[in-house]
Amino acid sequence: MELVNVFIKAAFIENLVLSYFLGMCSFLAVSKTLKTAFGLGLAVIFVLVVTMPINWLISTYLLDEGGVLGMDLTFLRFILFIAVIASMVQLVEMVIEKYSPSLYNSLGIFLPLITVNCAILGGSLFMVAREYTFAESIAFGAGGGFGWFLAIVALAAIREKIKYSNVPAPLRGLGMAFLLTGLMGMAFLSLLGIDPASF
Amino acid sequence: MAETTIEKKEPIFAFGKKERKLLTDPLNDNNPITVQVLGICSALAVTTLLFPSIIISIAVIFVCAFSNLFTSLLRKSIPKQVRMIVQLVIIATLVTVVELTLKALDYPTYKQLSVFIGLIITNCIVMGRLEAFAMANSPWKSFLDGVGNGVGYGVILIAVAFFREVFGKGTFLAGTPFEVKIIGPNSEYLINTMADGSWFSWYQNNNLMVLPAAAMFLIAIMIWIHRAWNPKLVDIS
Amino acid sequence: MRSNNYVIGFVVTMTVVVALVLSLMATGLKPIHDRNEAIFNKKAVLAAIESELGENVKADKLPDGEVLSIFDEKIVQTVIDIKGNPVSSEEVEARGYKGGLAEHVDMKKEKKKPAEDRIFPVFTYDNGGESIYIVSIRGNGLWDEIWGNVALKDDFATIVGASFDHQGETPGLGAEIKDNPAFKRQFQGKSIYDADGNYTSVVVRKGGARNTRYEVDGISGATVTADGVSDMLHTGIRYYQPYFKTLKKS
Numbered sequence: 001m002e003l004v005n006v007f008i009k010a011a012f013i014e015n016l017v018l019s020y021f022l023g024m025c026s027f028l029a030v031s032k033t034l035k036t037a038f039g040l041g042l043a044v045i046f047v048l049v050v051t052m053p054i055n056w057l058i059s060t061y062l063l064d065e066g067g068v069l070g071m072d073l074t075f076l077r078f079i080l081f082i083a084v085i086a087s088m089v090q091l092v093e094m095v096i097e098k099y100s101p102s103l104y105n106s107l108g109i110f111l112p113l114i115t116v117n118c119a120i121l122g123g124s125l126f127m128v129a130r131e132y133t134f135a136e137s138i139a140f141g142a143g144g145g146f147g148w149f150l151a152i153v154a155l156a157a158i159r160e161k162i163k164y165s166n167v168p169a170p171l172r173g174l175g176m177a178f179l180l181t182g183l184m185g186m187a188f189l190s191l192l193g194i195d196p197a198s199f
Numbered sequence: 200m201a202e203t204t205i206e207k208k209e210p211i212f213a214f215g216k217k218e219r220k221l222l223t224d225p226l227n228d229n230n231p232i233t234v235q236v237l238g239i240c241s242a243l244a245v246t247t248l249l250f251p252s253i254i255i256s257i258a259v260i261f262v263c264a265f266s267n268l269f270t271s272l273l274r275k276s277i278p279k280q281v282r283m284i285v286q287l288v289i290i291a292t293l294v295t296v297v298e299l300t301l302k303a304l305d306y307p308t309y310k311q312l313s314v315f316i317g318l319i320i321t322n323c324i325v326m327g328r329l330e331a332f333a334m335a336n337s338p339w340k341s342f343l344d345g346v347g348n349g350v351g352y353g354v355i356l357i358a359v360a361f362f363r364e365v366f367g368k369g370t371f372l373a374g375t376p377f378e379v380k381i382i383g384p385n386s387e388y389l390i391n392t393m394a395d396g397s398w399f400s401w402y403q404n405n406n407l408m409v410l411p412a413a414a415m416f417l418i419a420i421m422i423w424i425h426r427a428w429n430p431k432l433v434d435i436s
Numbered sequence: 437m438r439s440n441n442y443v444i445g446f447v448v449t450m451t452v453v454v455a456l457v458l459s460l461m462a463t464g465l466k467p468i469h470d471r472n473e474a475i476f477n478k479k480a481v482l483a484a485i486e487s488e489l490g491e492n493v494k495a496d497k498l499p500d501g502e503v504l505s506i507f508d509e510k511i512v513q514t515v516i517d518i519k520g521n522p523v524s525s526e527e528v529e530a531r532g533y534k535g536g537l538a539e540h541v542d543m544k545k546e547k548k549k550p551a552e553d554r555i556f557p558v559f560t561y562d563n564g565g566e567s568i569y570i571v572s573i574r575g576n577g578l579w580d581e582i583w584g585n586v587a588l589k590d591d592f593a594t595i596v597g598a599s600f601d602h603q604g605e606t607p608g609l610g611a612e613i614k615d616n617p618a619f620k621r622q623f624q625g626k627s628i629y630d631a632d633g634n635y636t637s638v639v640v641r642k643g644g645a646r647n648t649r650y651e652v653d654g655i656s657g658a659t660v661t662a663d664g665v666s667d668m669l670h671t672g673i674r675y676y677q678p679y680f681k682t683l684k685k686s
Contacts, residue, residue, distance in 0.1 A: 009579050014604060019411045021243040025323040028239070066532070075299060075462035078291040078317050079454065086284055115283065118321040125314035130580075130603070131544065169433050170426035175419045182415030189410065192578065192606065247607055278443040285450065292454045296461065303465045306472035307496065367608065409607035 003139040006132070010143030013192060016119045017151045018185040023119030027152055028177050030110070037156030040110040044152075045145030047114050048123050051088050052141035055081050055124040056134055081124050086115045119148050155180060221343040225351030228429070231324045242322070242356055243414045245315050247367065250374050252360035254308055255315065256353030258297045260346060263325050266290045267345030270333040286329045287320070294319045307374075324348055359417045367408030471500075477539055478503050481511075481559050483599035484570050484585040487624055488563055495599070512560040513538035518552050520678030528555065543574040543583060556675055561587070568596050571676045575668025578660045580604040582613065582668060586623075592680040595638065598623040600665065610661030622652040628673060635677075637670040 016022040023044070030040045058080055065072040093111045097104045114120060123144050127137045158180055167176055225231055242259065245251045266289050270277075277285050298316045302309045309316070319325065328348050333341040364370060371379045382402045407413050426432045482503065483495035489506075515523040515538050525536030533540040538557030546554045559570040567590045574583040580603035587596040598620055600613040613619055623638060627649050630636045636650045640662040645651035654662040 013579050024239040075458050078295050082287045082291050116321050116326050121321045125317045170423050175422040178415045178419035182412040185412040278438045303468040306476050406608040
C-alpha cells in the first residue's frame with residue numbers, strides 16, 4: 001500500500017514538472033506536437049524506471065558509509081548519478097535499436113535529450129533525500145515518469161489546438177506554454193484532496 | 200551570432216566591445232530563460248523566497264562561468280567520442296564543489312535547497328553554453344559568456360522570487376538579517392484573525408504566489424513584456 | 437577521431453584528478469559540515485523552548501556558540517526505550533547512531549521500526565532548578581512526514597512550547613505549522629490531560645479551539661495536516677508516558 005501511495009504522490013500530488021519544474025526545457029521544446037510528446041513521455045518513464053533502482057543500489061551499497069567500502073563517499077554522488085544516467089541512456093538506446101527498430105524510430109531521437117532532462121537526475125536526488133527503499137524507488141520512478149508523461153501529452157494536445165487561436169503576438173509560443181503549464185499545475189492541485197489512507 | 204566568431208590573434212584578457220556584448224547579450228536579446236528557453240528547470244522551485252534564489256543564482260553563475268572556462272581550456276584535447284560525458288563530469292564536479300562549500304558556509308540554506316543544488320548539473324543553460332560556445336571559443340571569451348548567461352538567468356530567477364516572496368509572504372529577504380515585513384498582516388498574527396504590523400496591514404497574503412503555478416504565470420508575463428518591448432523576439436511560428 | 441588509448445587515457449586522468457580534488461575538499465570540510473549539522477539539529481530542539489530562553493529569542497537565529505554552550509551546560513541527553521528504561525550510549529551506537537547521544541537518534545529511521553523496538557530521545561533542560569523535558573515526535577502530514585519537538589514542564593502535563601517541521605506540506609497551508617510562529621505559540625501552557633485527568637494530548641481543532649485547556653486553533657485549508665499534528669502529538673507523547681511515570685515515582 002505504501003508503494004501505491006508513493007506512486008500516486010509522485011504522479012499527481014508532487015508532479016515532477018508541474019510542482020518542481022523538472023524537465024521543463026524538453027517539456028516546452030518538445031510539446032509542440034502530440035506525437036513527439038507522446039514518444040518523449042514514454043522514453044522518460046522508461047529511463048526513470050531503469051535508472052532509479054541502479055542509482056539506489058549505488059547510493060546505498062557504494063556511497064553510503066554503511067556500504068561495502070565503509071567510507072562516506074557521498075561527495076561523488078552527483079558524478080556517479082549523472083554517469084549512470086548517461087550510460088544507461090546510451091545502453092537503452094543500443095538495446096532498443098538492436099531489438100526493436102520500430103520503437104527506436106519513434107523514441108530514438110529523444111533518448112540523448114533525456115540525459116540532461118532534470119526530471120531523471122531529480123528523481124534520483126529526491127530518492128536519496130527522502131530515503132526511499134528499493135521498492136519505493138521503483139514506484140517513485142514509475143509514478144514520476146507517468147506524471148511527467150501525462151503533463152507533456154496534455155500540454156501538447158492543448159498547444160495543438162491553441163495554434164488556431166488568436167493569441168496576442170508577444171505571448172505566442174513560449175509565453176502561452178508557460179501560462180498553460182501554470183493552469184495545469186493549478187488543476188493538478190485539486191488532486192491534493194485524494195485521501196492517502198484510502199489506498 | 201556570437202557563436203560563429205572566428206578566432207584571431209588577440210590579447211587573452213581583452214575587454215572591448217565584443218566582450219562586453221558577451222556579457223550584455225544574455226540579459227536582453229539572448230536571455231537564457233525568456234528567449235533561449237533553457238534552464239528553467241531545476242531552480243524555479245526555490246523561488247518562493249528571495250534569499251535561496253540569490254544563492255542558487257550565484258551558484259549557477261559560478262558553475263556556468265567555470266565549466267565554460269575549463270571546457271574551453273580542454274576543448275582541443277577532449278576526444279569527440281566521450282565529449283558529453285566529459286562535459287557532464289566537469290559540471291558535476293563544479294556543482295559538488297558548490298554543494299560542499301555551501302554546506303560549510305550556510306547549513307540551513309543548504310538544507311532548504313536540498314536537491315536543487317544538484318539539479319544545476321542538468322540545468323540546460325550550462326550544458327547548452329558548453330556545446331554552443333565553449334567548445335569553439337577562447338577561454339576568456341567563454342568565461343565571459345558563462346558569466347553573462349549565468350547573470351541573465353539569475354536576473355529572471357530573482358525577479359520571480361521577489362514577486363513571489365513579497366506578494367505571497369509579505370516579507371523581503373526572509374531568513375536573513377535584513378528581513379523586512381513589507382506588506383500584509385504581521386507574521387506574528389493569530390491564525391484566522393487580522394492584526395496590523397506593517398505598512399499595508401489590510402493586505403492578505405496571496406496564497407497563489409507561493410504555489411508553483413505562480414512562477415509560470417510570472418514568467419509568462421515577463422516574456423510578454425519582454426517581447427512586446429523587443430518585437431524582433433516574437434515567435435512567428 | 438582519436439585512438440582508443442588516447443580516449444581511455446583521457447578519461448582515466450580526468451577521473452583521477454576529479455576524484456582527488458573532490459575527496460580532498462570533502463575531507464577538509466568534513467569537521468565543519470559535522471559541526472554545522474550538529475548545530476542545526478540542536479537548534480531544532482531548542483526551538484521548542486524558545487520562550488524559556490528569553491524574550492523574542494528565535495532558536496534559528498541563536499549564535500552557534502550559544503547553542504553549543506546551552507547544550508553543554510544546561511541540557512542532559514537521555515535515550516529511552518518503549519518501556520521507559522534508559523538505553524546506554526553504547527547500545528545507541530550499536531543501533532547505528534554514531535555518537536550515541538539523544539541528538540544522534542534519527543526519528544525517521546525509528547519510525548519505520550515496530551513501536552516496541554524503537555528508541556526515543558529525551559532532552560532535559562535545566563531551567564534554574566526546574567527541569568523541562570523536550571521530547572521528539574514524528575508523524576504523517578498530508579502526503580509526507582511531519583515531525584517536531586515538544587517541551588513539557590516537570591509536572592509532565594503542561595506544555596512549555598512546541599516546534600514543528602515538515603517534508604512537503606503545501607506552502608501557505610499545511611506548511612504554516614512551521615512557518616507561522618503564531619501556530620506554535622498557541623501550544624504554550626496547554627495541558628495534555630483534560631480536567632478529569634484523562635490523557636488527551638493537544639488537539640488541533642478545525643474552526644477554532646473549543647476547550648482552551650487542551651485544544652488549539654487549526655489552519656484554514658489544512659485540515660489533513662492539522663489532523664496529522666493532532667495524531668502525531670497523541671501517539672508521540674504517549675510513547676514517553678512510561679518514562680515520565682518512572683520519573684514521577686522517584
